[in-house]
Amino acid sequence: MEEAHLNQVLLPHIAQQTDSRIVFVVLDGLGGVIGSEPTALQRSKHPNLDALARESGLGRHHPVGHGVTPGSGPGHFAIFGYDPIELDVGRGLLEALGVGVDVQQGDIAIRGNYCTVDETGVLVDRRAGRIATDASAPLSAAIGEAIAKIGDVRVEMHAGLQHRFALVLRGPGLEGHVADTDPQRTGVPPLLARSRDPQSAKTARIANAVIERAREVLAGRDVANSILLRGFSSRPTIATLGELAHLRPCAIAAYPAYRGVASMLGMEMIQGVGPKSSIADEVTALEDAWSKDHDFFFLHVKGTDSAGEDGNTDAKAAVIEEFDAVLPRIRSLNPDVIVITGDHSTPGPLAAHSWHPVPLLISGPWVESRKAETFDEVTCHDGFLGNNLPAPAILRLALAQAGKLTKFGA
């Protein structure tokens, strides 16, 4: 991706560390489809967003490319300035990083589910009745203790939310090209872990041994009796935002996958927020973290995407209103630059992520504003930031407004 490549070759040379501070808000799945029914942005009342929009640069961006519907990982990498194609990062890695595991080069991170199989080994529930976190965490502890090591490979089990866990394999000669064991449907037995290349054969062998030993440990319990493994992944080499743009970034994100993205990019994780936090709680965490130690504050809001995926545009509008209500608290911190955008669109009518371009707002001392009356897909499309912006350009535009970029060339 050309804009991401430009970041790689140029930013380390033209970016400079300054005291100016950027707040980078991701309203997950923000965009809708301009059409016969109003989008969530169009049907919600958000006077504070409107007031900020009037004095900000507006536009719409494409996270991956025209027509491409991005997953959360690619969407976030793109808006933070990276090439989402090159960084086709496995979900296992994002989850493991997200629950706080220090995944290192050479480790294999895997996303796991507790599940239920019948006496013939056939899968009857892929999520073991979505067991509560309180019930699943002891299972992860017991399995981790029982296995610990297989040959020269250390096996780490990390509890996740509900039926989820992260499995990390650490040892010599592991590669991550292994297919999921989750058949994605019930009524059939779970698959064996199979390697897609010879270099990954050892990983598959260890994974199958883990599954077997986990079943032995789970045999005496009734909440779940087996596990499914997917998203086998290793940690790619990637420049942090510090290395790329001399930033000192931190992240306020409640959910593992987004914490995983932030961790990969070298953001310090602000503690004290979790899946039960409100947006106001997140802003409180931002206020607590507000200091000269950081100059880039990623604030992730999940509710817009969840409501969009549920096909509930009104609920999505309510999340936008909830964010609007706390925006004055963010502004009263006097950040030099505020970015408000999404990692992709999640239109209510589609009830899914989509390829539609994503609204973008960038405030700062030198923005070009059309003085739009409101902040929505149409005013963003017509804004002076342009309507076909490749997402990795957003980082440069924010850095420029923050006075963090020097001239390129004499």
Place this chain on the structure above:
Amino acid sequence: MEEAHLNQVLLPHIAQQTDSRIVFVVLDGLGGVIGSEPTALQRSKHPNLDALARESGLGRHHPVGHGVTPGSGPGHFAIFGYDPIELDVGRGLLEALGVGVDVQQGDIAIRGNYCTVDETGVLVDRRAGRIATDASAPLSAAIGEAIAKIGDVRVEMHAGLQHRFALVLRGPGLEGHVADTDPQRTGVPPLLARSRDPQSAKTARIANAVIERAREVLAGRDVANSILLRGFSSRPTIATLGELAHLRPCAIAAYPAYRGVASMLGMEMIQGVGPKSSIADEVTALEDAWSKDHDFFFLHVKGTDSAGEDGNTDAKAAVIEEFDAVLPRIRSLNPDVIVITGDHSTPGPLAAHSWHPVPLLISGPWVESRKAETFDEVTCHDGFLGNNLPAPAILRLALAQAGKLTKFGA
């Protein structure tokens, strides 16, 4: 070209075969120059296009890049999602494929003209008075029969329209870097075929032998007495639309060059249309071809470009009206997505292809529409598809609307 590269690396993984059907109409040379006099789109009445535009996404695209005037080959490759720079396909190949020759890897395809030289060998007519197809076809047959083989190289002559023919050389050690023998003006002798690199020396030698033997065969006839060769080309390796995007495409195109493009991209050629077919005849062929066996229907309309090249904007407007009259027949087939665009602009005032961005319309269930009152260069510029769209993105946007793309990444 980045957007075409994105297609190559991404589409094979995210495209899925579905029953939804896309009609992809190319009104050749569609665009004009927004200016003091109305463009063909602006001066023609096209109520059916207007009605479709009101509920469609509009935009303008650049086939190759800002300021670049595309030939027909590059223009078509770009709008079908390919890199027109990388696919710098020789015209000889397109013509040979277009007249139905099965040009294979390693073959050299050449575009030929019958011509007239005087007794001193000086060119007096580069097209032998544009002799009729009836008169030129026997010449091609006679030359083909007389030559057949030179050394280890098979020589195939294929009759074309009027003074044109396609020459295909098949044998070991042939490369296509050979300069045209057409001096592009009269009053001088035709050039010798000269190779541009050592690997193409054999091709040049065979071509000169073909010219010499053709002159011997033609000596006894009065309609033409020599031949000119140009567009020496070999067949590049290229993923078909089936390989690239899991499509099952077909083409309705009357002229050899466009049939050649379609053939290269793996489209099945719908029979029964030719240079004398009206647009209505082409739509009849579309109706006959309409089935679940295909999910992508390329319909090529030549008249817009021909009129534009003649500098006759009124005639171009008439072709647009002729298309508008049959558009309801296309819509009544209930395609899931309709694309209407051009492969480049051919403004009447320029009387030639031009670099101006090309109007684009994409219909579908999830388009963003500004509910424009009409379909022309201005409403397309203002449309929500954007005004600087790189042409290879069109394929992805059409596939997305047709529900043929899955999410990229978790």
